[in-house]
Amino acid sequence: MSETRTDGFVVFDRVQKSYDGETLVVKDLNLSMPKGEFLTMLGPSGSGKTTCLMMLAGFETATHGEILLDHKPINNIPPHKRGIGMVFQNYALFPHMTIAENLSFPLEVRGMGKSEREGKIRRALDMVQMGEFGNRRPAQLSGGQQQRVALARALVFEPELVLMDEPLGALDKQLREHMQFEITNLAHTLGITTVYVTHDQTEALTMSDRVAVFNDGRIQQLAPPEDLYERPENSFVAQFIGENNKLEGVVETINGDRCTVRLDDGTVIDAKPVNVTKAGERTRVSIRPERVESNPDRLASDAHLVDAEVLEFIYMGDTFRVRLRVAGNDDFIMKYRNAQDQGRYSPGQKIQIGWQAEDCRALDA
């Protein structure tokens, strides 16, 4: 474990951070990133993700533990010597300089000659399709354009590591989606290692190689997006990523990767044990709305069915959402595709629902 820890390109080794000496903002952070990875730190505000980024950039010092960049400890290296590119939340483009001057800045402070600078600036601007805008000032550009320039500026001095602190937070939805694609594309083409901070889970899921879900100063789960969504390891991750139905009860039987859970109202359901080990344990089961099945024919014959009452039927165009009362829970959501063979429901209707056992994860209570 210890070897793999210090093996990566970027390594956090038992890092702790406290601002006031009383509470820890970051508690025992361990993280190892291989070169070229696009890693996203995702979490609610105050979860410690931005602090981690700032420690990596050098604007905050770790109270304890070590941060390694390319096998070298960087705790005592000032930010300007770390050679890490950074994109800030509000772009932080220098308003008194033109776009070209902004890009020239990191090259000038590195003592690069004029002709060499110009070549690099042109290439960097072309890379983000902003070649025409070299003589404009940041205030003359739209949010999306500023975002691109900020990206070009962080990349122009060819850093091996780029940090992005909620870079798309100020853009509207459509532009954000477009930029997500552009950023990942660029990062992969250039082979840059990227640490990306966001509180937007869609962004995290669509962009990253791996996502570190932060809560309460710890990484709750570090996994590729698919695992994170399909196989959350604890109820925080299950709740935080995507939409989720939760039901509480006690494990009745465990048989390998199957178990049955008796909910608090007596209903018995099928589940897959994740954080439970023996019968009698309290658990919170989690199931995605799109994995809830209302047609018993599609389920295994021995599957447990659950009674449900339709409370609300919401037409959303491509999908239908049905709010159900299940085992005393009024917020149970079922979601299914709008297709010819799918029925519609009306409030008050009594139906039976079920699911594949592996879609229903029995997590920590």
Next chain:
Amino acid sequence: MSSSDTKTDMLSTHDGEPLKKSLGRALRRQKMRALLLIAPLLAFIILGFLMPIGSMLTRSVDNEVVEEIMPRTVAALEDWDVDSTELPPEETFRALVADLQVAVENRTALTFARRMNYELAGFTTMVRRAQREVRRIDLETDGPFRDMMIESHEGWGELATWRALKAYSGDPTIGYYLSAVDRTMVSGHIEPLPDDRSIHLMLFWRTAWMSGLICFLGLLLGYPIAFLLANVKERYANLLLIMVLLPFWTSLLVRTSSWKVLLQEQGVINQMLVWIGLVADDNRLTMINNKFGVIVAMTQILLPFMILPLYSVMKTIPPSYVRAAKSLGANDWTAFWRVYFPQSVPGIGAGAILVFIMAVGYYITPELVGGPSGMFISNRIAHQWYVSGNWGLVGALGTILLVAVLVLYWVYDRVVGIDNVKLG
């Protein structure tokens, strides 16, 4: 087709009333209310600011007094050439006598004399003597008047007297402006005043460079304080801000006087230096009644006016700019100088222009701690006003000061752009 229709058609409301008219009526009430709110201020500005300035401008060129009191003389002098080496003809002296007789009757002779005395010393005495003489003269029977006047005072027989009288008889006159820039036209031609009477240009220059220096020192001292204010925690910032503002709650007179206590020869600083042994008791430093005292006291007094605009601008500079600069590889100094400093320039501009303009017009402090060598132009203006009573010159000096500040403001606007200046 339809677009040309809408162009020619005036927009109107449903009742057919033009929309503009309707809108105007709707907004009138609002406008009236706004006007009512600012009415006291408006009245105050007109009465207390615009009217005095107008009066000052008028006085600086007004020379009615000569032509009004001596109309015949002024008319008679019209044909006389100032460069002529002969005295004006007998008719001019006759006109002088006639004018003076009326003036004596109206008790206005000395008003005229005082006006001329500003330009030509000794004129009052000449008029006084002439007054006595003209009382005895009968305009119809006596003569020749030239000899009689010269007998009363030999000044009337000198070319200089008549040249001055002719030169300063016009209304409006540029005479006051000439003397405000150390020039005279007593000889009928514009010439510099003799060195021992030239003081204004020197004072204007001194006021300018000392104000500039005070401004610069204020910036030097104020910039770090403002930076600190803008970058410490709110709690400490408020405390510091109170310390910056504390002097505002003390009278200017008290602050200036306290500098007197500190700087004078028997003052706190000298006593300390003598006590330490750095300065001999019989060789105490002269830090007051000279330029040094003025610069020290005014820098301290005007410092808040530098700090506050700087602070308000610096507070709006997000810390992410400096961080960005550092992440791009700039060390602390480069990040400050190339990224932070340029963004604080509007604050520097605002502070500098505020302090400079205030310093240029400062009066109390140079008066109390300046002595003759630390005197500003405003002290000279005050002197001209209450000692000499030369309102015309006061007006001219004041106008020049005002115009200089306006020109400075204009140049500043051209170079820095007044829109870039933030006061808060």
